Amino acid sequence: MNEGTKEELISQGAEGRVYRTQFQSKDAIVKERFSKKYRHPELDAKITRSRLNSEGRNIEKCRQLGLDSPAVFLVDKHNSRLYMEYIEGCTVKEHLRLVDTNSAEALDLALRIGKAIATLHDGNIIHGDLTTSNIMLRERDVQKIVMIDFGLSYISTSLEDRAVDLYVMERAFLSTHPNSEELFSSLLTGYVQQSKNGKGVSDRLNQVRARGRKKSMLG
Ligand SMILES: Nc1ncnc2c1ncn2[C@@H]1O[C@H](COP(=O)(O)OP(=O)(O)OP(=O)(O)O)[C@@H](O)[C@H]1O
Ligand SMILES: [Mg+2]
Incomplete structure (x- = not known):
């Protein structure tokens, strides 16, 4: 071909x-x-x-x-x-390495990423590998979020699957971008604003986090 x-x-x-x-x-x-x-x-x-x-x-x-x-x-x-x-631009990971992650602009980008994830979840798509390398910015424009890498994606309506998808994103943020707690919290705010069941998913995320802490304590 x-x-x-x-x-x-x-x-x-x-x-x-x-x-x-x-x-x-x-x-x-x-x-x-x-x-x-x-x-x-x-x-x-x-x-x-x-x-x-x-x-x-x-x-x-x-x-x-x-x-x-x-x-x-x-x-x-x-x-x-x-x-x-081919998307001309950069990954969100590359972008965040170049900017102040606590700037109003970075927090706004995180907010809009949260909204995009909520839209995906409301459409019953679980991404399966949410990281800042798997989200791109067309023309390096922070307004132009592009979702990529659906290799591990699947269809689901469960709260647990949505919460785990967000938990993966949270772990990716914290391990890739130092001092990014504020960024992820902004992402979650965007998610809850946009999602049809924001409260349900964020409560479930707290349970997933608690399980994660328990697991890491056990080694
Ligand atoms: N459509 C695209 N346009 C421009 N760059 C892309 C595109 N798709 C992927 N890339 C670049 O290639 C990198 C790897 O692509 P992708 O994330 O799809 O594969 P992967 O992580 O190797 O796949 P998987 O997680 O399914 O094993 C991305 O992080 C991005 O930098
Ligand atoms: Mg990838």
């Missing part, structure tokens, strides 16, 4: 690689999953296929909810490859 097109590796993850390329003359990203040798080949093929499918599907769903995410160009099941729009 894309024979002869140059591909430049931009990220090597545990389960796949991300390349920058061209797709029908458009700037594109191709995400390729590779097999895990320790997994049974049939099971492995099944997992790879289902991740690829859910990623393509949930990016589309995200867009239907009015959130920005890359346009999907092609789900190439045969080669386990997902072609999508």
